Amino acid sequence: MMQKLENFLIKHPGKAFLFLIIFSIPAFFINLGLLALFADEPTRANVALEMILSKNYAVPTIGAEYYYNKPPFYNWILAGIYQLSGNYSEFTTRLPAIIPMFLFAFTIYFSVSFFLKDKRIAAISGILFLVNGRMLIYDSMLGHIDLFYSWLSFSSFMLIFYFLQKKNWFLLFFISYLITAITFLSKGLPSIVFQGFTLIAVLAYTKNFKKLFSWQHILSGLICVLIIAAYFWNYYQYNPNLEGYFSTIWNQSSRRTASEFGIGQSLTHFIIFPFEHAGHLFPASLLLLFCFHKNFLTGIKNNPFLTFISLVFLANIWVYWLSPQTRPRYLLMLYPLLFIIWSHAYFTYREKLPEINSFFNKLMLILAVMVSLCIPGALFFDLQNYVPYLLPKVIALSIAGALISYTIFRLKTGKIFAFISLLIVVRFAFSWFVIPHRFEHLEDRKYRDAAIEMGNISKNQPFYLYQYHPSELDIPHHDRLIFYIQCSRMQQVKFTEALSKPGYYFTFDKDLDNPKATLVKTYRNLKLYQVK
Structure with a gap:
């Protein structure tokens, strides 16, 4: 029996990969929608929901106020799924992240299988994307933008290599810049960084640096800029404050860099960075042991695909290595490059070590x-x-x-x-x-239930979040509360500093200074008032 299994794994690693994928699908989907939205999930959900409620898909808002942190491409996808399904549940909110997670694993498998011609390496590196520690018990249960974004970025890397091998410079630039336009409209400036550093490193290494000045590159870059500009031109018709939009996008990308922190914190981050991420990727990171063979670097250098993914990794990782507040999910497009290299080392050198x-x-x-x-x-x-x-x-x-x-x-x-x-x-x-x-x-459930109840109580009436300008972080579950209130009402919540408008008012840890205000209900530090 064991010998038959051994022979099957040797002869059919692709089928083994498919079996493991099928086996993992229920594991990742069971109870996917049980927990209340947390972390950045309610922010994405709010923007998508308010697009539907306002019927304006050009202008991201939260609480009917302009939201500048991210362009809206991912929110368009989420809003589309909401409308197609007619469902605004936690499960539905997480689908645009979980489905790309599996597509990502298949993309890794097919790319490695095509370029390295070794389905064992393809199978292991593809499935390791699903079962590394970070993905296994955290990112795979969140409706964050990063899985979708990283899948597109990784796909761009693979397509760049494919067309590089074909010497098809127009498609290399055009398709990668087309993906860059989409990813920029999903997450902003990091897309430009990935595209720029990747092309510079690869073209310089392959002695094709002059291609950066070719018509193919210039035309493709212009098409990318035009796509992005078309979105912002349309946005300008509704909100002319492009300066605020651009400055926020810039701050979102630059605020975690070393320039924002002291030398001590930056140095500490620099030292612990590789160990921290090896921990996030455990047990996949155990394959690092096989990279200590004396021929490891030579093997990388002698294989064009392994050389390419090493260049891409080195060209981009330093940005995050020098950024003290880098979060692991920002590196999801780079982790598979390590899995491929580690899996190659495992199958190549295990008998020699x-x-x-x-x-x-x-x-x-x-x-x-x-x-x-x-x-x-x-x-x-x-x-x-x-x-x-x-x-x-x-x-x-x-x-x-x-x-x-x-x-x-x-x-x-x-x-x-x-x-x-x-x-x-x-x-x-x-x-x-x-x-x-x-x-x-966890308390999350209680806050969710309170928000839903407030939404049901106030249906068909104006609803305001009393804006007395506390720090957003001082209001627990800020965006989450807004989402669940809006979702139960299917009407927008609006921020206000006035207290005289008739309707319902939600406050956190503060009373309304209005004699006409009636306290409807208290939920811990949350209060619901009605002004008639």
């Missing part, structure tokens, strides 16, 4: 056994009160963990495929046990 390979194999087995032994621990919390079929789920995952551990022990060359399936089991456990536990114990 027997001691490291033996240690790696034992470590995979130890981790698998530890996971299997930890799964029954779910029975010792209060999960039975809100996780249906808790015992059967624990038994099923424990058996799966034990079988995978045994498979890792018995297999000779395909252990890593079995280990990756164990990581998907970890995601099943996370989705079944951890997410419901958070739902029951």
